[in-house]
Amino acid sequence: MTVSSLPPSIISHVSVGTNDFERAKAFYTAVLGTLEVKVMMEHPGAVAFGREFPEFWVGVPHDGGKAAVGNGSHFGFLAASKAQVDAFYAKALEMGGTGDGAPGPRPLYGPEYYGCYVRDLDGHKIEAQFSDTSAG
Numbered sequence: 001m002t003v004s005s006l007p008p009s010i011i012s013h014v015s016v017g018t019n020d021f022e023r024a025k026a027f028y029t030a031v032l033g034t035l036e037v038k039v040m041m042e043h044p045g046a047v048a049f050g051r052e053f054p055e056f057w058v059g060v061p062h063d064g065g066k067a068a069v070g071n072g073s074h075f076g077f078l079a080a081s082k083a084q085v086d087a088f089y090a091k092a093l094e095m096g097g098t099g100d101g102a103p104g105p106r107p108l109y110g111p112e113y114y115g116c117y118v119r120d121l122d123g124h125k126i127e128a129q130f131s132d133t134s135a136g
Helices: 021-033 082-092
Strands: 015-016 038-043 044-049 056-058 074-078 098-107 111-117 125-131
Touching: 021 038, 021 044, 021 056, 021 082, 082 098, 082 111, 082 125, 098 125
Parallel strands: 015 056, 074 125
Antiparallel strands: 038 044, 044 056, 098 111, 111 125
16 A cells, blocks of 8 residues: 555544433534534444544443543544634533633644633543644
8 A cells, every 4th residue: 555545544433432322412413513524324322423434433332331531532623713613612511511621722732723622521521623824
């Protein structure tokens, strides 16, 4: 396989567990909708979101156990503008999420980085991020 034929992303998909599937589905449908992300696929107890293919899954654990949050893990979503980052954050709070870093520049990550952090309804840390290449 040559480099030019490789997919642009190294990740096929990621999944997060939930203890309240319907509530989590409604949360992510609304919040990811601010980034033009939609439901791509759904199975009983699991839903996949993406723009072109199912990349981010939310579902009840397959083993029937309680979903738990990974300490030190978070999931970042790409935004097309600062306004989308702001909308993502506002919608997440409106849907019951908890702020974990309001929208704004993150100079630690470079002059072009603008992002926000939220905890979803199960406590997973999620992020929306925009890189303003005109800022650098």
